[in-house]
Amino acid sequence: MAAINDMTVGSPTRGILRFALPLILGYILQQMYLIIDAAIVGRWIGVGALAAVGASSSIMFLIMGFCNGSCAGFAIPVAQAFGAKDFPKMRSYVANALRIGVVFAVVITIVSCMLCDRVLVLVNTPADIYRDAYTFLFMQFLAIPFTIGYNLLAGFLRALGDSKHPFFFLIFSSVVNIVLDVLLILVCGLGVFGAGLATLLSQLFSCILCGWYIVGRVKILIPKGSERTFDNKRISILLNNGVPMGLQFSITGIGIIMLQSANNALGTTCVAAFTASMRIKYLFTCVFENIGLAMATYCGQNIGARDTARVRRGIFAAMRIMLVYFVLTVALIYPFADEMMELFVDSGEQEVITNAAMFMRITNYFYPALGLLTILRYGIQGLGYSNLSMLSGVMEMVARIGVSLWLVPALGFLGVCYGDPVAWVAADVFLVPAMFFLYRHLKRKIEAARA
Template sequence: MPSINDMTVGSPTRDIIKFAVPLVGGYILQQMYLIIDAAIVGRFIGVDALAAVGASSSIMFLIMGFCNGSCAGFAIPVAQEFGAKDYSKMRAYVANALRIVAVIAVVITVVTAIFCERILRIVNTPEDIFHDAYVFLLLSFLAIPFTMAYNMLSGFIRSLGDSKQPFYFLIAASLLNIVLDFILIIGLGMGVEGAGIATMTAQAFASLLCWLYIRKHLRLLIPTGNERAYDDKKVGRLLMNGIPMGMQFSITAIGVIMLQSANNALGTVYVASFTAAMRVKYLFTCVFENIGVAMATYCGQNIGAQKVERIKLGIWSAMKITAVYFVFTLIIIYPFADDMMLLFVESGERNIIDNAALYMRLSSYFFPALGLLTILRYSLQGLGFSNLSVLSGVMEMIARCGVSLWLVPTFGFLGVCYGDPTAWVAADLFLAPAVYLVYKKLKKVRK
């Protein structure tokens, strides 16, 4: 089956790059259509609408972080059993993971939709943008089942080492999203509601493409007979991998919510600045994030194959890749940060442009810390130590809360700019010794 990629043999650097490149391309496409959403909203509707779209971004990071993190965790036993070549057991994990995801998606969608208004109050959403923020957030919550379906199905595909097909599906979904943006926002004048509907439709389309691909080309993943049966032990293992990963993202998001709440209290101009900067920042940080995702599959397959020595080689290779990419980001971000913000607002909005560019430049200086964080965290998750990744999320949360409580009231938006860098460094201080001790333990057990 040509689309399957065994990462337990060959050059670790080649394996990681081969797997990560389609992931990065897919993530860039996701961020591009989010940027286009924001650009169309900011340019054709106005600054207030741009602020409304971004006012709840930390809330979506909390909710979707849990959903997507859980899906990534549920895919780890699938990758491990694939590495061990136990395909029947792998398919049994697929069947039970789908049950869990269906329940989580329904529960979270219902609860978040009911409490949508209260959530926006909690994060100090300004009154002048409250209605639009509510509409956009509610539509985002209603899209949760489609988003989880895509992340789970694409996670299964990636567990077999195939990161290309999900990338192709995102290309199609991104193009659909862009077309719908122009039709709904500009053509029909639907405002932020149009942006929400376009994103929801694109997510549903991407998940459908994943399902059709698995049914036609990756029948190795489709459970049959007794493999479809509910299994307490397998559900327990899936939950032990998935829930800690979801919680890790959610715990991290608590700090992000605190930071955004402090920023929202500064006023609509700063909300718009934060929204523009975050959209561009995610475009650059996706490389670090997806090298980390590649490490989860790489480590999962190699620990399943009991090739402990390849894990260390893979971590060092990933660190070298991120170091090279960091140099590239400095060359682009430092001179052109101001120009990037013109995607979202007119050149006369100097306060928004200056604030957003400052945020981008300060964040970029700390990208090596982010690269180390993603490599070590996802490696732990792939090895089955998701509990340690949760603790790294706690470190991030504490750091962001500290910035929100002390730096932002004193330094204003400058304090907001140091929120992410402080969190990344705090997490690294925990992760570096944790990974070292885990690797020593695995080597000892292997011997």
């Protein structure tokens, strides 16, 4: 039986940390793989290959963000049913979410592979890295079914408060990825194709492991009898939670595509600097993302238990955790940003290093805005209002488009550095009052139902 974490009881801070820490460790490990992958590509193949791997990162954020966001949204009704202790309903949601996941995997993979060439043109991919960029992106698209499979199954486990086992599977996946990188790139000399193939195979292994564990150890999630029946109402609820959550990432991704397109137009050096800095940025910001994921499950379980006071305590507990972590990031990024960038390129590539380090320091100053964004956005999603949280993605998109159209042409790479901070602040301007009014609405609604 899985290590279920009932977040409707006990200390909110301990519950959130207990859930978030395995997620954070897992994603740090995953980002460490991406850093090692980029370091191998950048140092052993070249700056051009590093740029090719990163040239399509915004496209991957758009598509994989939709897939991962949708899977996280599908887990919210499962978490709410678990919080209400309605296990047959929970298993019915699992069965119908699997149906949706299969359809999504087939359709998104086919469409993405067909449009691979066009999207690289869309983001102004430099001609000298186009071929490698196409190869890497196509391999990433082929891995979409396995990515959806893992995120959907891991989402079910996290809905029960079990974030440890998805973490273990990520460890295995990341180790496999690193080993395959060394074998396929350095030993077999497959270059960028080897990097893409390594990612695909590691995603396949993590999906298989997650499914094997649920079938063998988490019987409470296995639908049986009438719970397996197609349920149009449950499908509708799952889509109402998952699709807006996925679209939120995709809408945000449109802004990122615009920003990367503007950056790509600045040349291969800026593309390489953007790629290197984004690898390190994701290593640090994944902590905020996973505190947010913890809040989605926390709020989902507690609104299922109809405890709004506990939801409020959890939000403030998450904010305190976020601020402590922010102080740690400043102590690491500000003095050592240049040295971090030398992981990816030779010290002689001074322009790449300088630009990438500047990007890291500027975005670091705005991490509290990102932390607030993830806590409130995922909290709202956990409460069952994914459509509302999606609007924050619209705010991010508009802000990034504005930066791409005006700041980047005026300031060059310095304008690119302000793309994320401006977007985070814009989203917070919407999310803070949205959470305030939503909390008051739910509190009155639950109090009226009890009266």
